[in-house]
Amino acid sequence: MIVGYEAEQVRQSFAQRPDLEFVEQTEQLGTGHAVQQLLPHLQGFEGSLLVLNGDVPLLRPQTLMTLLHTHQTHQNAATILTAQMPDAKGYGRVFCDGNNLVTQIVEDRDCTPAQRQNRRVxxxxxxxxxxxxxxxxxxxxxxxxxxxxxxxxAVNFLSPVMAVDVDDYQEILGINDRKQLATAYEILQTRIKDDWMAAGVTLINPDTITIDDTVQLGNDVVIEPQTHLRGQTVIRSGSRIGPGCLIEDSQIGENVTVLYSVVNKSVIQSNSRIGPYTHLRSQVEVGQGCRIGNFVELKNARLGTRTNVAHLSYLGDATLGNQVNVGAGTITANYDGVKKHRTQIGDRTKTGSNSVLVAPITVGQDVTIAAGSTVTEDVPNDALVIARARQVVKPGWQLKSQSANQSTPDTKEKPE
Structure with missing residues (x-):
């Protein structure tokens, strides 16, 4: 990779490719000068050199394979990729004979009016x-x-030189500003979504959906409007995502529904229901047949099969067994101001509404926690936990100021 302007940013972007060698072009003196930098690095090399531009991201692999195959089959000195542009203004024109052998390349500003009629660029x-x-x-x-x-x-010094037209001229579009970047992204999205719909995925209102090309979707997946799928996300067959979801780097099992929710770096196993307004923040694993509902946030949590967290709860750094039912407003108090601590909840345990489990804590199997409890100690199996102040009722009691105001008559004279 030949780098120059902002070379360090480019290197950092490819840090995951240790096999990639960088050659620095210290002065940016044109494309020919860039390729000249390879001379000391490719001494003794006798194969084919494929030259790509870093700001042309829409090229398909099969287009490059066609270019390479044509080059090697015809034993060309050079083979160039060309396109038939609807509007060729600004592009250099390529002129060929009947065998697609290049006879001339003329820059747009140097073309005669007749030459500008040629749309091959x-x-x-x-x-x-x-x-x-x-x-x-x-x-x-x-x-x-x-x-x-x-x-x-350089092409003018070589022979034979052959042109290969790309089937879709949009593949060669370059990027020079943010508007062109947005156009390229839209083209890429259209390709991705067309491919998935052809493969049996239903996209409802595709214009409102975005899907990274690293995402994998199963048969009969339904993606609702305003849904965005990012990174290494996998969604298995029969699942329904959206509307209004953001799924990043997550694994979604079969027949899962996710509605108006954010899922990041998490796993949801088959037949579970997520949302609306659920946030699986990171490192969450939801078991089979679970229900994670309205305004629930999970972080670094693992839930067993058929466990329900239906409303208004936060579970951080927690492990829940099978068939646990988490009452509305239950939270795990996992942070003591210095460290995070873990909560363990056994199978078939039920937490009452507005419960607080202060970690580190272990709650056994078949436990019932009374509503409004703040639990600070471990709980054995088969237990009822009541951790709240006893209710006190004082009949006939009123605030003194309120009682005095009601019993003292207003004796001041009122003006006529």
């Missing part, structure tokens, strides 16, 4: 015989308006 994607290219790279001149070394000039 240079995409800036090349495949070279490296040995032949290396021999003429030192001959490139910068005697042009930009005083740069153009890779297109």
């Amino acid at each position: 240079n995409a800036g994607i090349y495949c070279f015989n490296w040995s032949q290219l290396a021999a003429i790279l030192p001959k490139l001149q910068s005697n042009n308006d930009q005083q740069e070394y153009y890779l297109t000039d």
Whole structure:
């Protein structure tokens, strides 16, 4: 990878590719100058050199395979990717004979009115015989308006040079500003969504949905409007996601429903129901047949099968067994101001509404926790926990100030 401007940012973006070698172009003097930087690095190499531009992200792999195959089959010195543009203004024109052999490349500003009628343009994607290219790279001149070394000039020294038209001209669109970036993203999204719908996924109002190309979807998945699927997300067959969901780097099992919710770096097993307004923040595993409902937040939590957390709860750093029922307003108080602590809840345990479990704590199986309890000690199996002040009722009691105001008559004279 040849880097120059903001080279360190580019290197950081590819940190996960230790096999990638970087060559720095300290001065940005054109595309030909960039490729000249390879000369000391490819000494003795005799194969094909495929040259791509970093700001052309929409190229399909099969397009590059076609370009490479054509180049090697015809033993060309150079093969260039071209496109038939509806509006070729601003692009260099490529002129070919009847066998697609390139006879001339003319920059747009240098074209005659007749030449501008040619809609075949240079995409800036090349495949070279490296040995032949290396021999003429030192001959490139910068005697042009930009005083740069153009890779297109190298083509003029090589023969034969063949053009290969890309089927979809949008593949060669480059990015120079934020508007073009948005256009490229929209094109990529259209491709992804068309492919998934052809594969049996239902997208309701696709224009409102975004799906990363790293996402995997099963058969008969339904994606509702305003849903966004990111990263390494996998959604198994029969699940229904949305409307109004954000799913990132998560695994969703079969026949799961997720409604108006955010799921991040979590696992939801089959036949579970999530939402509305649920937040699975990270490192959450929801077992089979669970119900995670309205305004519930889970973080670093593991839930067994058929466990329900239906309303208004926060469970952080918690492990729940099977068939646990978490009452509305239950929270795990997992942070003591210095460290996070874990809560363990056994099978078939029930927490009453507005319960607080102060971690670290272990609650056994078949436990019932009374509503409004603050539980600070471990609880054995088969127990009832009541951890709240006894209710006191004082009949006939009123605030003194209120009682005095009611019993003292107003004796002041009122004006007539």
